[in-house]
Structures are given as structure tokens and as C-alpha cells.
Amino acid sequence: MTTLSIIKADTGGFVGHSAVHPDLLATAQEAARRAVGDGLLLDAHVASCGDDVSLIMTHEHGADSERVHGFAWDTFQETTEVAKRLGLYGAGQDLLSDAFSGNLKGMGPGYAELEFTDRPSEPVICFLADKTEPGAWNLALYKMFADPFNTAGLVIDEKMHAGFRFEVYDLFEEKRITFDCPEELYDMLMFIGAPARYVVHAVESRNLTEQAAATSTQRLSLIAGKYVGKDDPVMIVRCQSGLPAVGEVLEPFSFPYTVGGAMRGSHHAPLLPVSIPDAHTARFDGPPRVVALGFQITDGRLIGPRDMFADPSFDGARQQANTAMDYLRRHGPFEPHRLPLEDLEYTTMRALEARIAQRWQPMPEVATTMAR
Ligand code: F6R
Ligand code: MG
Ligand code: MG
Incomplete structure (x- = not known):
């Protein structure tokens, strides 16, 4: 192993x-x-x-x-x-x-971390993201392993017809559950569509009984009880021969979907797929970004990396991400650019609430003049 x-x-x-x-x-x-x-x-x-x-x-x-x-x-x-x-x-x-x-x-x-018995050829993609949270992989993993409009192999490859088993963590309650897809897709989406709380931790092929993907699932803010920076996540995905092809694994990132965790851990922004030389943030401490390092693992050796997003086929996603960033930024401190209050990780809100608590009064039956 x-x-x-x-x-x-x-x-x-x-x-x-x-x-x-x-x-x-x-x-x-x-x-x-x-x-x-x-x-x-x-x-x-x-x-x-x-x-x-x-x-x-x-x-x-x-x-x-x-x-x-x-x-x-x-x-x-x-x-x-x-x-x-x-x-x-x-x-x-x-x-x-x-x-x-x-x-x-x-x-x-x-x-x-992912343990496996090496196949004769073992193509793996390591994804690294910054300025976002572990649940940022949920949408991508759903598309790779459960969406036939993303992954042609779910329809065309016999070995993939049985589908994939997703292990999902509830980071708030520290519980876990597995969903067998495709039959439990709708149940699963109810949870993983809320990525601040429910995070896909692992995916396994039901046919090959091989683990195909693993993510990091820690949330620093929950660990530390206060904001200490973002728990920028990483992910490993094995590819090919009964698992999604390399191109199917990369395909979800052609849509720069919105993730939580930008600027002060408190904003939604598009996830920008970038090449390794561009794997650093700038505008509004972001936009959140993801790099993909491809390796062949041979006798334990990491042959690579290949810089998978260094390709013009992701230029459209980058363009769209910048347009989406312009659009979201114009909301300034308003939701949905800013995260909902329950997801805000800075303690400012609690301190502010305490400071002005005494000033709140019941709403009048009929509003007439402004309270002084
Ligand atoms: C860090 C991050 C940044 C910081 C921001 C303020 O991962 O998301 O947006 O939150 O730069 O940082 P401090 O509070 O260190 O000045
Ligand atoms: Mg970081
Ligand atoms: Mg930092």
C-alpha cells in the first residue's frame, strides 16, 4: 500500500x-x-x-x-x-x-490522505486552494463523481455505472454519513449544498471498492474558537481506469463557482483556476484560487508535477471569474458578497451586539415618529 x-x-x-x-x-x-x-x-x-x-x-x-x-x-x-x-x-x-x-x-x-494499492499506472491530481474553506470542493466532487453532464464516464464506462459512495462530514456536530450515488443524490445535495457545514471528506468507487478522492476537512475557526485565518483546503483525486478521466476531474473548474472564505474569511467570491506561477492572491485578498498538480505515481515516486490549469482551455473560466468578481465586489458589505451572519468568522458582530444591546427597543404598534 x-x-x-x-x-x-x-x-x-x-x-x-x-x-x-x-x-x-x-x-x-x-x-x-x-x-x-x-x-x-x-x-x-x-x-x-x-x-x-x-x-x-x-x-x-x-x-x-x-x-x-x-x-x-x-x-x-x-x-x-x-x-x-x-x-x-x-x-x-x-x-x-x-x-x-x-x-x-x-x-x-x-x-x-489517501491510501491505495498502486495500479499499473496511477494518475493523481493534487488540488490546492487558498482563501476558501474545505466545503469548496463539494460542488466539484459532485460534478466529477455524480453528474453525467460533467463526467461522460458515468454513462459510457461500464466500471462507473454503479456510481460512487460519498462520505460527508458535519463539521459543526462532528458526525459523518455516507451517501450512495446516484440513488441518494437528492438527499446528499440537501447537505453538501451547504458547504460551510457539510463537507465531502472522501469518495469511493462502488464497483472497484477503491477510494478515489480525499479532502482536508478541518476548520481552523472551529478548532480555535475564534478567527485565526482560513482553513484553505487541499484535495487528492485519483483518475482513469474506472475512475473519472483527468479531463473529467478538471472539468468542474471550467465554471468558476462561488465559494466562501474570501477577504477576512467573510466573503463569497468566484474560485479562480490558475497555473502554478499565478498561485498567489491580489485583488481583495483574492479571488480565491485553485491550482492542480498532476502526478503519475510510480513505485511511490511522484512523477511530475504537471501544471494542469496552465492551459488556454481555462482562460474562459478565468475571464468569467473576473467578471463575477466585479459583480460581487459592487455589493460591498452587503450579502450575498458578505457571508451570512452565522458564517462570519470575525467576532466583531458579537462585540457590536453587546455594545449596543441596551439601545434596542420594542417596535411600536404603529410607527409614527423616529425614536430619539
Ligand atoms: C487571510 C485572509 C485575509 C485576511 C485579511 C486581514 O487568509 O483571508 O483576507 O483576513 O488580510 O488580515 P489581518 O486580520 O491579519 O490583518
Ligand atoms: Mg491561506
Ligand atoms: Mg496568512
């Missing part, structure tokens, strides 16, 4: 929350090189999207491995030190705990 783990954290932004400084990437790359040399990892690739560093790693220790998570934790401590030395913004932002204890659950860094 091979495990593919993506573990990511924001350990300091350059400039503000927009990107990762090259010195942080170099530090993580050096740590990854040592871990491969020591035999802990089979292979590793360091990538970034916005202000988050992602460690993309293959190994044989399974998901939630103390050694692999511990390595990531130590690496993020190292990059934090570099960020502190350079005075980068929010150094160590996502490291919520003082000490590592077994695995990264609840400690701040996000991770998606």
Missing part, C-alpha cells in the same frame, strides 16, 4: 496573506529531501498556493501516521522560524498548539 499525504499550513505570508516567500519553500524542500534520504518518505514535492505551504508526500506509513505528521509539524516549525526572521506576516499562524502529540488532528495544519 502507498499513502499519498498532502499536509499544509500557513506559517507566514509574503506580502500580507498573499504568497509564500521563496526561503520558506527552500526550507521545506530541504526538510523533504532529508526525509526522503532517511527513508521516512518514498518521495515528496513542496508546493504552495497563496500563503500556504503544501507538503505532497508518498510513504508506506498509512494515514494519520505519527512519524509523517510529526515530520510535517517539525517542518512547519522550521518554516515558521524562517518567517519570523524575515518578519513575514502571521508567522506560525496555523500552528495552534505548542507541542506535537501523535497526529495533527486539531492542531491547525490541514491534511488530505
